[in-house]
Amino acid sequence: PVALAGRSYDVTIESGALEDFAGYARACLGGFDKSGRAVPFVADRNTHRLYSDTVERSLSKAGFRADWFVVEPGEAAKSWPVLEKLTDWLLDLGVTRSDHVFALGGGVVGDLTGFACAITKRGCGFVQIPTTLLAQVDSSVGGKTAINTRAGKNLIGAFHQPSAVLIDPLVLGTLPDREMRAGYAEVIKYGLLGDAEFFGWLEANGTDVLAREPEALSHAIATSIKAKARIVAEDERETTGVRALLNLGHTFGHALEAETGFSDRLLHGEAVAAGMVLAARYSARRDDLSLSDAERAARAIAHAGLPSEISTLALNASGRELADHMRHDKKMEGDTLPFLLLKNIGEAYLARDVDLADIAAFLDEQL
Ligand code: NAD
Numbered sequence: 223p224v225a226l227a228g229r230s231y232d233v234t235i236e237s238g239a240l241e242d243f244a245g246y247a248r249a250c251l252g253g254f255d256k257s258g259r260a261v262p263f264v265a266d267r268n269t270h271r272l273y274s275d276t277v278e279r280s281l282s283k284a285g286f287r288a289d290w291f292v293v294e295p296g297e298a299a300k301s302w303p304v305l306e307k308l309t310d311w312l313l314d315l316g317v318t319r320s321d322h323v324f325a326l327g328g329g330v331v332g333d334l335t336g337f338a339c340a341i342t343k344r345g346c347g348f349v350q351i352p353t354t355l356l357a358q359v360d361s362s363v364g365g366k367t368a369i370n371t372r373a374g375k376n377l378i379g380a381f382h383q384p385s386a387v388l389i390d391p392l393v394l395g396t397l398p399d400r401e402m403r404a405g406y407a408e409v410i411k412y413g414l415l416g417d418a419e420f421f422g423w424l425e426a427n428g429t430d431v432l433a434r435e436p437e438a439l440s441h442a443i444a445t446s447i448k449a450k451a452r453i454v455a456e457d458e459r460e461t462t463g464v465r466a467l468l469n470l471g472h473t474f475g476h477a478l479e480a481e482t483g484f485s486d487r488l489l490h491g492e493a494v495a496a497g498m499v500l501a502a503r504y505s506a507r508r509d510d511l512s513l514s515d516a517e518r519a520a521r522a523i524a525h526a527g528l529p530s531e532i533s534t535l536a537l538n539a540s541g542r543e544l545a546d547h548m549r550h551d552k553k554m555e556g557d558t559l560p561f562l563l564l565k566n567i568g569e570a571y572l573a574r575d576v577d578l579a580d581i582a583a584f585l586d587e588q589l
């Protein structure tokens with residue numbers, strides 16, 4: 223169980239869990255039944271096509287039926303218009319505060335559903351059934367929910383913890399390899415930021431994880447979630463700075479995403495992967511980390527088929543231009559930006575003395 227804000231919820235990781243969905247979700251199915259109200263599910267077109275039959279088969283055996291709200295795949299679903307349609311749909315279904323809504327999909331479906339549930343009837347229950355590696359190791363746990371607006375990503379949202387998280391690693395069998403690798407970047411992140419032993423394990427077993435070898439995959443997911451839950455439990459609302467550890471590689475990564483227009487050219491996980499290499503090398507440049515450890519981080523990322531050299535990204539931007547993307551960061555303090563850097567593999571820390579002009583000079587060397 224993950225304990226947060228005096229409440230705790232179970233995170234189940236079980237290969238094949240979706241086949242017995244009704245069994246695993248029993249505690250959250252109260253209030254629905256075959257003759258009465260249907261169980262509300264949110265999915266995107268892909269997860270609906272691939273997994274709605276499995277879920278419905280299990281529900282129907284247990285005497286329930288499902289009703290689906292299906293969005294187009296992609297970031298655009300995290301928007302005001304889709305949120306409005308979803309909340310109207312939930313109200314039409316007569317959802318009450320004690321009901322649960324089920325989010326079957328990646329981080330997009332999870333973030334949208336979670337936010338809709340945070341505001342419907344001032345907060346109804348929801349259950350995360352994450353179907354991407356990124357959602358299984360990161361977005362489904364921790365309670366951040368949001369949509370995107372004109373001003374940027376995830377700027378309208380709420381903290382709203384799910385009632386349960388049900389993870390079936392088998393569903394990753396249909397995930398495109400590129401999405402798998404992008405999620406794997408966040409797995410490496412947990413090793414780099416706080417768990418040298420896990421990082422070493424990933425160096426030896428990363429290929430098996432990416433190949434969806436069941437035991438390796440489950441271990442990677444479980445270790446990642448435990449790391450995230452521990453950090454979030456210490457700082458649920460990002461007030462003490464502990465939760466900021468989860469942003470390793472993200473400040474550099476965000477600049478790369480901004481430069482590529484948040485497009486398919488560079489997925490979030492790919493940007494974070496390149497960003498972690500930059501954070502490691504910048505740490506070495508300050509003599510916080512050994513050069514050999516920085517290159518060890520870079521090798522693990524390259525070995526996973528993730529970008530480790532920004533010179534290969536054909537960015538067409540200067541270090542100054544990349545650093546300018548960071549200037550708008552809401553964490554800026556004067557000319558300095560709190561930056562997550564590494565002292566060791568497995569030991570991240572927040573540096574408060576990083577000057578953006580120095581970051582720009584460093585990026586020019588890397589480009
Ligand atoms: P996504 O939800 O867009 O899914 C990626 C693609 O994979 C989509 O096309 C989807 O249809 C497809 N897909 C999903 N599961 C599949 C499966 N099992 N088989 C085949 N295809 C499948 O992307 P994502 O990477 O899961 O999530 C990204 C989102 O998560 C972003 O909006 C980001 O802001 C958010 N996020 C939130 C948090 C948080 O704490 N709430 C943390 C990290 C990221």
Ligand code: ZN
Nearest residue numbers: 408472490494
């Ligand atoms: Zn991330």
